[in-house]
Amino acid sequence: GEDVEQSLFLSVREGDSSVINCTYTDSSSTYLYWYKQEPGAGLQLLTYIFSNMDMKQDQRLTVLLNKKDKHLSLRIADTQTGDSAIYFCAVPNYGGSQGNLIFGKGTKLSVKP
């Protein structure tokens, strides 16, 4: 089945860029997602990319997709303390027909002032 891998922790200083990486195994994935979870809350969709794109930019967020290497990354420019959260990479499972997602274990981003 699908497997999604992420590093568990990332620590950066305020104002620096953060890069969170994700690798996946299923090459048939259509949309790939990044979710954000703030402490004590549920997950919220942060951004997504369609598999026919290499890059998507949305304000401070840049998503890069390397389909050949099955590698997805999320770059946060000018990281702020409010960006401290857990970030999950998610890709469709079961061929995606039921909208099921497989989540990575999450990367906990800590932003130091």
Added chain:
Amino acid sequence: NAGVTQTPKFRVLKTGQSMTLLCAQDMNHEYMYWYRQDPGMGLRLIHYSVGEGTTAKGEVPDGYNVSRLKKQNFLLGLESAAPSQTSVYFCASKVAGSAGEQFFGPGTRLTVL
């Protein structure tokens, strides 16, 4: 719109007790999901439903049952709780189809002693 709501927010059970977690959504979504989140494990799908009256097993269904009698509600039942079911439970919903955002509830923190 309230989005996705979950009740209760917290619960402590003794081993062998039963309980039902309620998820409600007011977005007229067809698909609904139950996940559990454990430290270092990310989110794992327990059961899901693609419409009223239908349910299906996810990655970790054992020890849980679900029902979707009304489109807006998705119930998760534990018939005989075990300490291994101590977790944070999240419900999510989305429109029908393979793509699209899953909207998450705030979670239920369950402790089984």
